[in-house]
Amino acid sequence: MQRLLFELRQRLAAPSRNPRMAVVLGRLLGAAFLLCFGTGLYSHFLQEPLPWMHFPTRPVGLYQLTQGVHIVTGIVCFPLITAKLYAVFPELFQSPPIRGLKHALERASIALFVAASLVEITIGLLNTYQWYQLFPFSFRQTHFTFSFVIIGSLAIHIGIKLPIIAKYWKKKDSYDENGDVVPLDRVTYSGEDAGVFEPVAGELQPVGGVTGRVFRWIDRTPEPPKPQASRRAFLATVGIAAAAIVTFTAGQSFRILDSTNILGPRKNGIGPNSLPVNRTAEAAKVLESAASANWNLAVTNGTVSKVFTRADLLALPQYEVQLPIACVEGWSQMASWKGPRLSDLVDAVGGDAGATIRATSLEQKSLYAVSSVPPEYARDELTLVALELNGDELDLDHGYPARLIAPGRPGVLQTKWLSSLEVLA
């Protein structure tokens, strides 16, 4: 069995499978993972801030950018991780499969790393299609948990492979004069660490039976004659695949690619008020309450309370602002909003400038029925209780009669179908 694995590993050798390629792809994938992790944490803490946290409200498109990057980078991980796994494919068949406890732990950490990464990007992608029925778990918590598992096992992986990474980091150290990759086992150090170590080569005996015949057949079929061209072609393929995926999907997050957005799950301009919708009034079960003629917005500050009908809100000074709606699922679109400032409403009940505001929706029993608006957003002159969107009355699916809109926050916190605002002490 061990010899079989060893043979299999040798036979899998291809010009594009070498440690230098693993390092090149590993750098890209590692950068992509860290970018996803950082932007993901930012999105997480915007929604669940720690008490000491303060967030910037400018540029207004900050969250649009970070979450767009999160999703685009996540989707680019598909070609990158495929290529990386392909480049190190023979490692799967290494022999002996386990060489003691340390090696077992190393391989277990790789299994953890690979499986967690594959699950993470897959559930992330499916979440952008809102295919929740496939998840026998809550997406958010699982995606969050796995992010630590991935970055943790990434650090361990880099630690274990550090000598290889260091050796193949630079192109000039990776290839010999013929353009062939320097073998991993015969490391030649220059400078202080000068020296060479030879591989402990195992003599291979011919294998009999079916596997022997298979391997002999593979041996007779020649390898591609041009290793250098083969490596370049491999990298070009990865680049083209990544470029194709970005070109055809990233327009949902970045307007500049809108014209080529033919595979993205959202499309700019499609929806009521020319804007996509995440959660409809029907799904939120507010069809009746939101359309009711008796609707009003209660604004309270301790014992002081004021009630505003929609006509009252329209009678207040109206402001028009350009702010993007940016969803955690990565799509975003700029829109024009009109309504009174949140700070004017808070001032009307004598709210403190440093106070956090709790916005409550007509929607019941939902994670997003209530949102907390920290003072940096509540006092911002761009933060509105929006009544109009893109020049028309706010659509029921966009939060009619009134919704919150603030700069640089995820869409789930831009509470729709407002029923009350409370100034928290």
Added chain:
Amino acid sequence: MTEAVTRPQDFSPAIRRWRVALIIVGIGLLALGGWVLLTDVKPQQYIGILTWFLGALIIHDGIIAPIVFAIGLGMRRASSRIPFVVLVIVQGALVTIALLVAIVVPEILKKSIGTGNETLLPLDYARNLSIVVVALLALAVVLIGIVLRRGAKRSKAHFATLSDR
């Protein structure tokens, strides 16, 4: 100058220090992930997460890896009869198409099942994917045509001294 024999475990002290630091950070993050799993995720969801986790390993190691291996063998066998450049272009086109299909097919399926509202998955993804696939195949054919014609011209100029292997 004496040539020292370096064994894999004899790395420079700097590398060894970084190594230890990275592994400690890694274990710390894994522990944090474990803590989030224990505190944030409901225990009744563990089995579902484990299923997905093992599923990913089985699908990757047990299904995709052997298929890729078989395709690689087929390609290598074909390499004796088909010019290398042609093989490279075909490979590139197939890999790009496979990745696009893997990403878009779930989208097509989800749209056919039905979405929460009509602004989610609003496009005709089956049609658009077909267009992209046909365009990629056409591009591959054109590229192969160009490469083969150039090759033929060159062979002529050199009186077939540079024959393809």
